Amino acid sequence: MTAAEANDSGSRPAMPVTPGYDVALAANVRPPGWTNPKPASNYHLVIIGAGPAGLVAAAGAAALGARVALVERNLLGGDCLNVGCVPSKALLRSARFYADLDQAPTFTGGAPMGSDADFPAVMERMRRLRAHLSRHDSAERFQSLGVDVFIGEAAFAGPRLIQVAGAGLPFSKAVIATGARPSRPDIAGLDECGYLTNETVFNLTERPRRLLVIGGGPLGCEMAQAFARLGCSVTIANKERYFLPDEERDAAEILANALRRDGIEVRHNTVVTGVSREGMEKRVRLVNDHQESTVVVDEILAGVGRVPNVAGLNLEAAGIAYDQKRGVLVDDHLRTSNRRVYAVGDVALERKFTHMAEATARMVIQNALFMGRKRLSSLTIPWCTYTDPEIAHVGLYVQDGRKGGHPLKTFTIPMSDVDRAVLDGEDEGFVKIHVREGTDTILGATIVARHAGEMINEISLAMVAGIGLKTISQVIHSYPTQAEAIRKAADAYQRTRVSPFLAWLSRRWLAWSR
Amino acid sequence: MGYFLRAANPANGLIADSSRDSAPCSIAATGLGLAAYAVGAERGFLSRGDAAARTLAALRFLSDSPQGEEEDATGHRGFYYHFLDMQTGRRVWQCELSMIDTAILIAGVLTTGCYFTAEGNDEREIRECARFLYERVDWPWATAGGSVLRMGWKPGAGFLSYGWEGYSEAMLLYILALGSPTHPLPPDRYGAWTRTYQWENLYGIDVLFAAPLFIHQLSHIWIDFRGIQDAFMREKSCDYFENSRRATQIQQQYAMRNPRSFAGYDEHCWGITAGLGPGFTPRQYEHGLERQYHGYVARGVPFGPDDGTLAPWAAAASMPFAPEIVAPTLRHVRDRHPHAISANGLLTSFNPGFKNNGGGAGGGGDGAIRGWLSPEHQGVDQGPVALMLENHRSGLLWRLMRGCPAIVAGLRRAGFRKGWLGSASR
Known part of the structure; x- marks a missing residue:
């Protein structure tokens, strides 16, 4: 599958379509022929979005005896399981293995082992492990936990009512956990030429020979290193002076040196200004401190940030304030401007991590259902970029x-x-x-x-x-x-x-x- | 010292970046050279009249050369381009208008104004030119409306996208910018910069951290930081001179640990800083050790990059801070790595472990394997050696600049107190 094919999925991750393990994945996270349950007359908690935050909130609330509805429009498990941490870390582990093979002389004192990565096999391993882990997030499992799982688009129909697939879900409390999606870079010609994001890159089955990664954040650095170690010729264009601009400069410099050692062409202070296609190749125009240059690649991977999923929720009907960039606006207790509705995870938080989503989900069970006063500001949140x-x-x-x-x-x-x-x-x-x-x-x-x-x-x-x-x-x-x-x-x-x-x-x- | 006498164009006073053929002028090398003339005159390397004539040639050129937004001007708003044509003095290599290199140039210019204090016409003109050149620099412009000074600017393109963050050689730039009577930088900008500092305990030594050694030396060529403190150093009960002593010790500690097992590194062989190297090579393995070499990079300790390339000049320029470890190091380099010293002084750098089978710069033509030797000397290496050794011996530059109103005012506006600054005239 190429980027053009992978991009056909539009603005949300498509169900992976390769035969074999992806069928097992689908059976868990979007079961074919799923029938939504008959809605209850009222729910203690209705959760929109079955990513890490939604799943934790649903399981936790149900375990405490609450009547819970969980609504997912796409894939249970969210980005983390399907197109995020899980597949990317599987890929990184394989890439690390090949890097260790390259380092053989430092362990054996002998000659390099020089093994060429088997890209299709690496991707197959990733799919196998993803399908394996998806059991924890399966619709069936959550149903067995006592959660009413609805597949469909959710939208508020009033301050205490959510509509999904023609059914009304009245609630005492609701949680918005719709996550985020990759930002679309505003680059001339990029849409026409096609590009990959985290939502599509894991659907690749063939190794691109040359790859341009746009963005020097965690996703860009991790994927640049992984693909380089798997045998791609990788260029990374980072508009900042250092990678991971929030991190310590020493850390960023060590990372830049590590990426260079892996053979990646590192271009800091570099902005992508345009893309054009010539045959199967993509010609990418770069500007570094006002000097123009061109790189020719087979695929482009954009990792330039994430935007919250707030569209289509009809938040206005419930009086919920939001912002296209910041997402659903919440107070320190994660409550929205509708006092019965809370928001957790990527749709509401600046720090978009799975463990942050899960931590805020645990908070919100207490705050929404048990008059808790847990505060977002009191959390100690670590994070990690999984480069090497x-x-x-x-x-x-x-x-x-x-x-x-x-x-x-x-x-x-x-x-x-x-x-x-x-x-x-x-x-x-x-x-x-x-x-x-x-x-x-x-x-x-x-x-x-x-x-x-x-x-x-x-x-x-x-x-x-x-x-x-x-x-x-x-x-x-x-x-x-x-x-x-x-x-x-x-x-x-x-x-x-x-x-x-x-x-x-x-x-x-x-x-x-x- | 000899470098500056050889590398100057007597017609315009500009000094070449390096000893290689057709090297352009570096304005930093020119600033260091101007200061070196004063040292040379004191030490008898050249007469005071010759030093004044060389100085005047440079100051007249710098005063009269074109400033503006043209692509090939010499400078703009009182700043100068990093590299200039040795003959015409015009911008070369599409280089940037450099804030830090201008600061080094201006520090050299101010040195001449403080040194040449006689009443003759030449020396009076030197003082007038020095004052004019300093007062012309529009330092606040270089913040581009932000909170920190930017690193550079290019005609048509504007400011480079990044500014100074973290402790660095920009201390000199900030002090000069703060001290200007005509275009002073607001004092709060200094606070914005020092908020990016990091105070670390590394190898058991408390230090304001910066990886390359030259960072801990450059501002100290002109400013006597002994016993004076800004708010940050008051907080840490330290001063910048003591900090540079500790940074020098960390270099030695790193070389003793030698985590990458590079040839030559030991307690008397260190000096890791920005500079030339053998050139880029792909990753390779030598006896089970991973090796990858670089050309010009900002080498530093302890987190690199480090490819086994040493800069003995950088060790020498730390002499005032830690003579007890620098002097044995220089003796060791003389005895064990004599090829790192040429008739024209310490080489810019050498790499004792680089595999070189007699060819190239390091081979010496006799087929001996002796690593890699820098094929050139650079003004920005030779200057710190001459000037810091003079400070170690006599404190000449520190004494001169303690009487420089720009330095005194800049330090005070940066919040420095105590020590010699308490008795310096306002």
Whole structure:
């Protein structure tokens, strides 16, 4: 399948159509011949959207005894399962395997193994794993949990009524969890020539020989690296000066160097101004600091941000305020301007992550059904870009801290100082933990490491539990592990607590007690 | 020192970027050269009259050369293009109007104004030109209406899309911009820049972090940061001079750890900074070690890029901060890597591990494998060595610039207090 075919799906992800595993996937997330149940006279909770947020809210509310309706217009599991985290991480793992093969001399001391990636087989593996994981999100499973699952377009018909497929669903409370979709880049000729997004790229069955990735955010960087490692010739056009502009500059520079090592042509400060087709090729015009150039590619992948899905919901009928860019507007308790309606996940939040969607879904069960007062602002949310090395962050960035008037100090441990990372040949990166100056209170952290996404969870736990570096330094970490980097940062903090006076006192004591 | 005497065009005073044939003028090299003339005159490398004549040639050219939005002007709004034709002084290579390189040029210009204080016509004209050139620079224009200074501008295209963020050599640029009597940068812009700083504990050393070593040196050529503090350094109970000492120690610590197992690195062999390298190569493996080499990149520690290329000049330019580790390093380079020193001074860089079977720049023609040697000297390397060694020996430039109203005013507007600044005349 090519980009032109893949793009036929319009503005929402199409049901993958390859035979085999995709049939099993469809049976779970959009069962053929599904019959919507007869609506109840009133629901405690009606949820629009069966992505990660909607599924968590539905399962949680039903488990607590609520009468719940879940409405999905397309695929249960949402972007995460079908066209997001799940297929992309499957692809990244295969790509990492081929990268390790390329690195064979560093492990064996011998010659490179030079294996050419079997792209169709890699995509087939992805489809198999996606179908396997889709069991958790299946319509049948949710029905068995006591959730009324409706397939169809949902729209508000009043402040307490949602219409779906000709049926009315009266509710006491409702949750909008319709997610987001990829932004359409405003580039002359791009629509005509065809391009891929995360909604279509996983439908590819043939490896494009040359790929241009537009966008230097998490999606662009992850996919650029994966496709390069799978044998594509990849150029990435990033309009910013660094990748991942929200992240630390050191992290972004390490990432840029890593992508270059994988053979990717990195073009920062570069804007795509136009695309034209010549035969099967796409000619893409780029401008870098006012200098024009052209790259010729077979496919283009756009990863330039996401916009919330608010169209077609008739939000006005329920008095729900929204914005095309920011999505459904919510307060700190995730409540919309209609006090009976809440919004969670990508449709309402700036940070569009699956775990954020799920966390807000859990909050909203309490806030909507049990008069809870959980606050969005109280959440500690980590995130990770799953490049190699991974880049994970939680809490404050240094600049945010300084702007907020918090003097910060950062304890930095290069991964090259961590035995296990050296032994694994994975010593690129660092752990940086930001504390309030003069205290051991952790305000944030950035980890760049091959398994940074795993390691950041220890910092998140510490922050949520109010554990400082002093305590972390007392936690015995298994040796040798890469997470020891975190304990080393805590040890570095402990060493700063030894004042000259204490050092003097210690020397005197030892001299006296000799 | 000899570099600047050889690389200058006596007709217009412009100084070549590097020793390679047909190299254009670098305005940064010219600024460093102007300061070097003062050092040279003090040390007897050239007479005071010769130094004044060379200086005057440059200042007259810089004052009279075309400024404007034309593609081939010499500068615009008092700033200068990064590279100029050595003969005509016009812009070359479609290069950018460079804010930081202009700052280095202007710092050199101001040095001459402070050094040539005699009453003769030449020295009086030097002072007048220096004042004119500094006061002409429209520093606030370079913020493009934003909160931080931009890095560059091009005719027809406008400002480059990025500005200065994080601690860097831009300290000099900010101080000069803040101190201007004619076009001062508002003081809050300095605060906006320092909010992007990152104070780290790395290898057990507290430091205001920046990866390439030259960042910790460039502003210190002209500004004596010993004992004076801005709000950030007051908060950290440190000063920028002490910070550069620590950054130098981190370089040594990194080389001792040598995480990539590069040839030559040890406690007496370090100096990792922006500069030339062997040139880009695809990823390759040597005895199980991954290697990929680069041309000109901003090398730095501890997170790279690092391809085993060392810049001994960068170690030398840290002499005032940490002589106890710099002097043994220079002796080590002299004894163990003598080919990194030519008759014209320390090379821009060398890579002791780069595989070179006798050909190319590093081969020396005798077939010996001795890594890669930079084929040229650069003005922006030679300047910091000469000037920082002079500061280490006599403090000449620091003393001169402590009397420079622009520097004093700029530091005060940036919030620096205490130390020599307390007694400096307003």
